[in-house]
Amino acid sequence: MPDVFVAGVGMTRVGRRSEPLPDLMADAAHAALAEAGLEVPDAIVVATMNPEEFIGDGNFASNVATQMGFADVPTLRVETATSSGAAAFYAGFAQVAAGLRHTVLVVGGEKMTHLTTPRVSELIGRSIDPYERAYGATMPALAGLVTRALMTRGAANAREIAQVAVKNHANAARNPLAHFQDAVTVEQVLESRMVADPLRLLHCCPISDGAAAVVVSAEPARVRVAGIGHGTDTLAMRHRRELTSFGATRMAAREAYGMARFGPERIDVAEVHDAFTPFELISLEDLGLVPPGKAGRATLDGETALDGRLPINPSGGLKARGHPLAATGLAQIVECVWQLTGRAHGRQVAGARRALAHSIGGLATNNWVTLLEARG
């Protein structure tokens, strides 16, 4: 398989945005293209989770391509719920790796803040098994079930779960593009409003707008795509034997490490899907980045902080950079590329050579692991 490189990246500020979604996506896309020194890509892959319902527009590949001035460039759309951005990256990578295209622009975005929170929750909840949804299950509800099981197993305690939020807010405060720019304390997290017992408001990511873009290319560039893995699991939570580990992450990690021919011990920095803070702890273990049962302790000990052994979510993660759904998987890759090329100003992980991005689709039904490597 020929090597595939990241030639350029770009993203918008994440948060409450007034611009239309195609404009946000065009901003991110043109920034990535400018960095790649590319006027027109050979093809485009668009990631949006649910523009049909969030903004009332469909046929979104053509919509975005036209509005960013690329009506004549072949464009397709990819969707795997909240991991759509990572899935789109794979689709772009695969086209280049297969020799079908020389350069592919991958752009993802979502816009939700114009809707009420219950409405957004309902629309994101469409990715849940319909039978479980009929019982009132929402994403926070399912995450609450996971968190209770995790804490009962003794795999994480309330302080450890809260510390993930504290760490990621502290990182976001160093990222001018992050949704949240303020620090939080363990006490604030533990005293925030109960959402889905034992999950509280400050354990959950915000509702955000934003877009991110990556240009993948067959032309050698500073960052190489070392491996990509895809993992899946049952749509229904009740069909799983295990709640406190995500099989889809383990499957994706195995495949990605296999392709890269290196393991988790070589990773210097990672962006991990922390839509709910306990998920960061679960994922660290599923990805093999910390030994089983050690994620909570490692977090409390500062191992995953910006100045720790293995910085996790230097961007602030979904928790504090924000989670504009289909933009997120690409925003993680953008952050990894900035880290690998020494451009993560104010939050740079010194000497980072290999980075991992981990994206969860739905309640861990469709997950991705992307490994990136600095060259030269």
Added chain:
Amino acid sequence: MVVAPPASYCPHHPVLMTPDSLPGIGEIVSFTTLHTPPAGFKSPLHLAIVELDGGARFVCHGSDVKGLKVGAAVAIEAIDNIYYFSNLGTLDRARLFWRRAGRAGDRVNAIARSLAKRMWKGKHRAAS
């Protein structure tokens, strides 16, 4: 694998499933309380995943989670096609023990029997 409600195919294999029934007794796998549930549900909304003796897992509503723990023994029952769990107290568990030991006629047994009649699940009998 045993799934509920009935499904045409096993989630993990393209194999048609066959119906089966189980007594409605099991244990709490996890539970949560939603404080702002979706439209159409009253707050607080108690949700649990219950694993029945026999392996099928159900999502259930409950009227109360006070004192409830993961691993607690519960009975589940469908009302208008929605399953509800209720805690089995010490007395209920003792009765359940006697039912298993061959005695019949107590309340838990009645619940279990009525559930066995009403529940209808797919059971994948091929190797899984």
